[in-house]
Amino acid sequence: MRKYLQLAKLTFQEYFVYRLNFYLWRFRSLVFFLTLIFFWLAIYGDRLDLFGYQKAQMLTYVVGIAFLRTIVLGSRSADLAMQVRSGQLTKFLLQPIRVIKFWFTRDVVDKLINLFFVVLEIALILWLLNFSLYLPQSLTTYFSFVVLSLMAIFLYFFISFFLSVVAFWTEEIWATRWLFGIIFLEFLAGAYFPLDVLPSWLTKIIYLTPFPYLVFFPMKLWLEQLTTHQTAQAFLICFIWLIFFWWLSGFLWKKGVRNYQAYGG
Amino acid sequence: MEVIEVSHLRKNFSVFQKEPGLVGSFKSIFFRRYKQVKAVRDISFSIKEGELVGFIGPNGAGKTTTLKCLSGLLYPDGGSVSVLGFQPWQRQPEFQKQFSLVMGQKNQLWWDLPPLETFLLNKEIYDVPQDQFNKTLNELVKLLEVEDILKVQTRKLSLGQRMKCELIAALLHSPKVLFLDEPTIGLDVVMQKKIRDFIKEYNQKFKSTIILTSHYMGDVKELCKRVMIIDKGQLVFDGELAKVVKRYGQNKVISVVLAKEIGKEKLESIDGLREYLYPQATFLVKREKTSQKTAEILEKLPIADLNVEEPPIEEIIRELFTHKNYR
Numbered sequence: 001m002r003k004y005l006q007l008a009k010l011t012f013q014e015y016f017v018y019r020l021n022f023y024l025w026r027f028r029s030l031v032f033f034l035t036l037i038f039f040w041l042a043i044y045g046d047r048l049d050l051f052g053y054q055k056a057q058m059l060t061y062v063v064g065i066a067f068l069r070t071i072v073l074g075s076r077s078a079d080l081a082m083q084v085r086s087g088q089l090t091k092f093l094l095q096p097i098r099v100i101k102f103w104f105t106r107d108v109v110d111k112l113i114n115l116f117f118v119v120l121e122i123a124l125i126l127w128l129l130n131f132s133l134y135l136p137q138s139l140t141t142y143f144s145f146v147v148l149s150l151m152a153i154f155l156y157f158f159i160s161f162f163l164s165v166v167a168f169w170t171e172e173i174w175a176t177r178w179l180f181g182i183i184f185l186e187f188l189a190g191a192y193f194p195l196d197v198l199p200s201w202l203t204k205i206i207y208l209t210p211f212p213y214l215v216f217f218p219m220k221l222w223l224e225q226l227t228t229h230q231t232a233q234a235f236l237i238c239f240i241w242l243i244f245f246w247w248l249s250g251f252l253w254k255k256g257v258r259n260y261q262a263y264g265g
Numbered sequence: 266m267e268v269i270e271v272s273h274l275r276k277n278f279s280v281f282q283k284e285p286g287l288v289g290s291f292k293s294i295f296f297r298r299y300k301q302v303k304a305v306r307d308i309s310f311s312i313k314e315g316e317l318v319g320f321i322g323p324n325g326a327g328k329t330t331t332l333k334c335l336s337g338l339l340y341p342d343g344g345s346v347s348v349l350g351f352q353p354w355q356r357q358p359e360f361q362k363q364f365s366l367v368m369g370q371k372n373q374l375w376w377d378l379p380p381l382e383t384f385l386l387n388k389e390i391y392d393v394p395q396d397q398f399n400k401t402l403n404e405l406v407k408l409l410e411v412e413d414i415l416k417v418q419t420r421k422l423s424l425g426q427r428m429k430c431e432l433i434a435a436l437l438h439s440p441k442v443l444f445l446d447e448p449t450i451g452l453d454v455v456m457q458k459k460i461r462d463f464i465k466e467y468n469q470k471f472k473s474t475i476i477l478t479s480h481y482m483g484d485v486k487e488l489c490k491r492v493m494i495i496d497k498g499q500l501v502f503d504g505e506l507a508k509v510v511k512r513y514g515q516n517k518v519i520s521v522v523l524a525k526e527i528g529k530e531k532l533e534s535i536d537g538l539r540e541y542l543y544p545q546a547t548f549l550v551k552r553e554k555t556s557q558k559t560a561e562i563l564e565k566l567p568i569a570d571l572n573v574e575e576p577p578i579e580e581i582i583r584e585l586f587t588h589k590n591y592r
Binding site for chain 2: 010
């Protein structure tokens with residue numbers, strides 16, 4: 001355990017080295033966040049209700065996107081693919097350290113640092129634009145939101161790890177990561193807009209994929225727009241995908257390491 | 266006790282072949298040709314505890330591939346490998362805690378942080394107790410004279426400084442088995458000497474088993490009693506370095522100092538002239554013809570001084586790799 005703690009410390013220190021890089025990243029996230037807010041404010045105009053969302057609920061959803069993007073979709077494990085490609089992975093395969101835990105540790109640090117900043121940013125924007133968030137009534141909602149978000153964190157981690165592990169075979173990763181990561185994943189996760197504004201036949205299909213459980217369903221929970229039945233179903237599907245990607249990433253990792261050619265040197 | 270045992274090791278790679286140019290790239294999207302490269306074909310050897318073995322061969326001979334199989338990076342396609350009683354490719358932590366691989370062209374130090382941070386991380390990764398860590402680190406730092414750079418960002422270090430720190434990072438857990446893949450690559454002669462001395466001392470002090478590959482014969486000459494020569498994935502020689510000279514050194518070098526300057530044609534009339542720069546000239550002659558040639562030279566040329574020597578080991582190896590005349 002202590003090795004991963006030490007690794008976490010090291011990762012923290014690295015962020016202080018790349019300060020500018022980090023600020024620019026935060027700036028990009030902030031701009032994205034503001035764009036979404038102003039977009040929805042413009043669409044609502046004077047209306048209070050649209051697509052089944054009250055204005056406060058929609059703005060809460062957008063704040064939720066900023067928040068969940070940081071703790072769920074934020075990830076460093078994409079770098080694993082680069083390590084496979086460049087042969088950098090070699091050094092970790094020589095040491096008594098689990099590569100999957102290595103990357104999980106680094107992901108957690110990344111999420112913690114970004115979380116700190118995103119909370120500040122959200123507070124700032126709420127204060128500047130002077131609007132209030134929708135807060136759930138029941139305590140169970142907070143609890144299930146936290147649990148589903150945690151599941152989402154793990155689900156995303158395993159998906160991301162899986163995408164990186166593919167590099168053992170493709171030796172080229174940006175295409176898959178870009179296609180999945182940006183287009184499919186973020187769109188289908190509901191990281192741009194709530195998915196239920198889409199036609200219902202389409203949403204039914206999307207709900208069967210793992211993606212909406214990363215952002216959309218945690219937010220629906222928060223907004224208390226799910227029935228007990230829907231909630232249970234969301235947990236179940238998310239759990240099945242979680243187990244599936246956990247297994248798949250582990251399985252492919254073992255196969256991939258055998259395929260690894262330790263380039264360079 | 267045998268620490269490393271390798272028997273009939275084989276390792277192939279399939280390499281994707283791309284035709285040059287844009288058209289080639291385009292073709293390769295739809296149609297790819299793979300070529301089987303036999304990096305290691307049937308190698309067997311064993312190494313005892315405390316031995317320091319030199320592993321030499323021309324580029325692409327299979328040295329690094331063999332070392333990678335020994336350290337568990339590569340999964341062998343055939344044969345068996347045992348290091349410290351473990352099968353390396355299973356990568357058990359108990360095994361990994363007892364060996365290290367240092368690659369001169371790869372770094373394990375964290376690029377953006379000072380070397381000390383990597384050392385501290387390795388301490389935790391290898392479960393090195395605090396007092397042992399302090400003791401080993403102090404010793405290594407003193408031996409390699411790097412006190413003042415431990416807290417400097419790795420990327421700001423010179424190659425030599427970095428190499429020393431790489432060695433420290435690899436040795437903090439006092440590995441019993443050490444694979445050094447060109448540890449002196451790109452270093453100046455002073456630094457090469459220091460690293461060599463250090464390796465020698467480490468080997469004697471800790472009775473560790475070391476395999477060293479290097480393109481500098483100097484490294485091997487100074488450090489290793491036993492050498493293994495590998496070419497095209499096959500072991501062609503395994504034995505004492507001195508025997509390489511006996512077995513492959515078919516020639517002797519006769520070097521002379523001339524008493525007065527003469528034309529090159531005159532020298533060339535004697536077979537085997539290798540170099541002439543007045544007043545020095547050297548001849549390379551067959552071992553068994555040495556005395557006959559010496560007599561001929563003394564008779565034909567105005568000689569001030571004459572010496573018969575063994576050719577340098579570098580030359581014997583170069584000859585060997587060029588003509589691939591392994592016997």
